[in-house]
Each structure stands twice: as structure tokens, then as C-alpha cells.
Amino acid sequence: MxxxxxxxxxxxxxxxxxxxxxxxxxxxxxxxxxxxxxxxxxxxxxxxxxxxxxxxxxxxxxxxxxxxxxxxxxxxxxxxxxxxxxxxxxGDPRALNTLLEAARSDFALSVRRAAAKGLGSLDWSKLSEDEINTAQKQIFEVLMQVCEDPEWVVRYAAIVGLEALGQNAEEYRSRIENRLQQLAQKDAEMAVRARSQLALSP
Amino acid sequence: MLPNPDSKATTSSSVGENSSDDGVMSVADAIANLQQTADTSLRYYAAWWLGKFRVSTPEAIAALLTALEDESDRAPDGGYPLRRNAARALGKLDDPRIVPALIAHLEDPDFYVREAAAQSLEMQGRSQAIPPLLKLLEGGVEAAQPVPGKPHLTEPYEAIIEALGTLNAIEAITAIEPFLGHSVAKVKYAAARAMYQLTQKDEYGQQLIAALRDPNLQLRRSALMDLGAVGYLKAADAIAGAFAENSLKLISLKGLLEQALNAENPDAVTLSEDSIHLMQLMDGLL
Structure with a gap:
């Protein structure tokens, strides 16, 4: 009290x-x-x-x-x-479904960008290996979609999320790098291209 | 022609023969709506629409130039609403007739037409607008007084000064500088923004940073947009820490980042420290 x-x-x-x-x-x-x-x-x-x-x-x-x-x-x-x-x-994994849904389809861009960033940095230590594999697959798929969001700031956040995911999920690393390389060259926004380039730098 | 007090009351939803039934307007509809004179609200909307969808066909430009000379649509304050919208639309379009027409309306009797003309001349980016814009600053700060009974000053100083800054009007520096001391905050900050664009001197960028701490949220927001527009790199941390929405801070920092990236060697393989720092700040605001 x-x-x-x-x-x-x-x-x-x-x-x-x-x-x-x-x-x-x-x-x-x-x-x-x-x-x-x-x-x-x-x-x-x-x-x-x-x-x-x-x-x-x-x-x-x-x-x-x-x-x-x-x-x-x-x-x-x-x-x-x-x-x-x-x-x-x-970063509690119990928020996974809420964050996935928000990143993919919330109508407010401020919600999509917050969720996209958060998906990359969940606390994996709380999950079993099987749970980690399932969660990382879902996150990878949703963030790859979110890279095509019409709003630059949401794509920017998806890159931040993918960068963090790639550091934890070796299985997806090369596919993430390929996607980031495309974005670094082709995205219409300079800020998105630069953030992709930063994510690719060693 | 006398003002028609009924003209604004006809907010008819009927769109007449010039519009299709599904509510989607075509370019031809918009031009026809702008050319008819029976319904002023349709004309007003059509002028906005042509600008919004960037219709630069010769017919659209001709109709907007006619609307810019309109005498029939009058506001209760004596102003010309259709002219205001036509001037705003023309700023977004591309045709050699636009700049001379807008310059002529810098002397329009309606303050808001003059303001729209100045903003549109800023967007058009042609240096031939500089002398007539500069002429409106004659009389200096002493002449920049409130008009009795109106919510504005004698001229649209904020728009004029911002346009001169964007048009890189070096010859306007001595005329703009005294406005740094104007009592209206928005005019003062417009002068700081323009002086920074024209001189790249720190002191003016610092004045915009000071505006980020203004107690008025609207002024803080407008300082965020100004700093983003001029790309003042030293403002990065002050922007990230300002009391305002993260969305606006991200847009402002994006302006700085673009400035930093443009200044970098295009052949550079690695990003500069400035750019990396800006992106770290942006990451923290997502």
C-alpha cells in the first residue's frame, strides 16, 4: 500500500x-x-x-x-x-503474438514501427530450443513482409529488427543479409538505404 | 462584382454532369468543375484536387491561372478563397506561366493569397522570384506590424522569409537579419532558419535549437521541422531529447541524416561517424 x-x-x-x-x-x-x-x-x-x-x-x-x-x-x-x-x-516472449500482429497489420505507423523493432530483440533465454525455432521463423517471415511497408520509418524499424534477429538466429543470417543488400541499393529513401548499409557493416 | 453571401451555403453533394457516379473524379471532371461558375465550393475543391494530384496539363494550368484572377468567390473578410487555393495548387505544378502569375499576386489585396503565392514561389525554386519577394520586406521590422482587427501582420513575413532562404537569396541577408528580433516568434524563427540557410553560421542554428525548448508545443514542433529542413547536424542530440512526439523527431533526424549522407564522399565504403550517430538516435526513438 x-x-x-x-x-x-x-x-x-x-x-x-x-x-x-x-x-x-x-x-x-x-x-x-x-x-x-x-x-x-x-x-x-x-x-x-x-x-x-x-x-x-x-x-x-x-x-x-x-x-x-x-x-x-x-x-x-x-x-x-x-x-x-x-x-x-x-523483450518478454509472451508478447510475441501481440508484436507480430502489430508489426504486420496495425493501422498506426507508430505502432508498426515500435513492434517491428521489438521483434528482433526478444529474450530468448526464456524459451526452449523448439519454441525458439518456431518464434524465430514467425519473426523472420513477418519482418521480411514489413520491409515492404509503405512508410519509410516502418521499413527502417524492420531493418533494425532483422539486424538483431540475424545476430541471434544463424539459420536466417544469409537470407537477411541478401534482403538488406537489396534494400541498401534499391529503397526509395536514403535513410532506409543507409540503415541497411549500417546493418551490413561488420 | 458583389460578394455572394449564399455561395458558401451551397455545399451540395450533387456533382452534376461533370463527375462520375462512383465519386472518383477524373482530370476532365476537375477542370470542368473549376471552369463552371455556378457552384463556388466545387471550384474550390477542384483547384485543390489539381494540385494534390499534380496535374500539369496545359488545360489544367490555364484553368488554375483563370481561377487565380477570380472575382466571384468572396469570403466574409473580403478575401478571395478560390485565388488562395489556385495559388497553392500552382506551386506544386510545372509550367513556365506559373512563376510570373504568382509574382503578380504577391501584391494581391488578400493577405492569404499573398501568403500562398510566397509559399508556392518557394516550391517553384526560381530565382526570378527573389526581387519581388525582397520588395515585400521594404520598411523592415518597423513596417511589420499587426493589422488592426486581423489575426496577421501587414505582410506574410514568415512565408516571404522562408522562401528567400530556400531560394538561396544571398542578396536578402541584410533585409532578413533584423527580423531575428521580431516580437512574433514564428517570424523570428523563420528568420533564423533563413539566415542559417544563407550563411551556414552556427549562431542561427543555435537559435533554432533554442526554439526546441520553447514552452509552446507548436513552436517546438515547427523548430523540429525547420532543423530537419536545413539539416543542422549539431542539433542531433537536442532533437532526440526534445519534448515532442517521437514521430516528428524521427522526421527531423531523417532530414539531418540526408544532409550528412549528401555531404559524404559517394565512393566511401563506410558511413561517417555523424551518420552512424544519427541512426543510433533514430533507433532509440522507434
């Missing part, structure tokens, strides 16, 4: 700077009781407060994952992007 005054301060904040400060204090408490409130803040359309809330959720790590998956907001794409960003950074 030690965090209840901090939760109250978040609920009663009456200005953007006060909300950000209150969320920062709640996040710093690193208490699992703060999780539902921190997730709520993701939907407040306040970037400062959302950054602080994501930070708090990432610090708490895997204990925040079930609630994040349960409370993910189907209607507010801002909140969904922040939640995916938190899941991506925690």
Missing part, C-alpha cells in the same frame, strides 16, 4: 507538468502495484508522462507483461504504440 499516495498524485494531477512529475515519482517507486496506473497513463495523450510511464514499466520488467497484454487499448493508437514500445523493450 506504500504507493497509494503516489497513485493518488497521478490521478489528481491537474496540469501536464504535474502529471509528468507525478508519473516519474510513481515509476521510481518500482512497485508492482503501480502497474495498472502506469498503463493507464499511456492513454493520456501526454508524451512526457508516457515516456516516464514506459520507463517505469520497463524497469519493472516481466512482472508488467501480463497486465500490458491484458490492458492493451484497441481504440487508442497512441496508447497502443506506447504499450508496444514497453513490450518491445522488456
Amino acid at each position: 506504500t504507493v497509494s499516495p503516489l497513485i493518488q498524485a497521478v490521478e489528481q494531477a491537474d496540469s501536464a507538468p504535474r502529471l509528468t512529475a507525478a508519473v516519474g515519482a510513481l515509476a521510481a517507486a518500482k512497485d508492482a502495484d503501480a502497474i495498472p496506473t502506469l498503463i493507464q497513463v499511456l492513454g493520456y495523450n501526454n508524451p512526457g508522462a508516457a515516456v516516464a510511464a514506459v520507463e517505469g514499466l520497463v524497469q519493472l520488467g516481466e512482472v508488467a507483461v501480463p497486465k500490458l497484454l491484458e490492458q492493451i487499448d484497441g481504440y487508442n493508437y497512441g496508447a497502443r504504440a506506447w504499450a508496444n514500445r514497453a513490450l518491445a523493450r522488456i
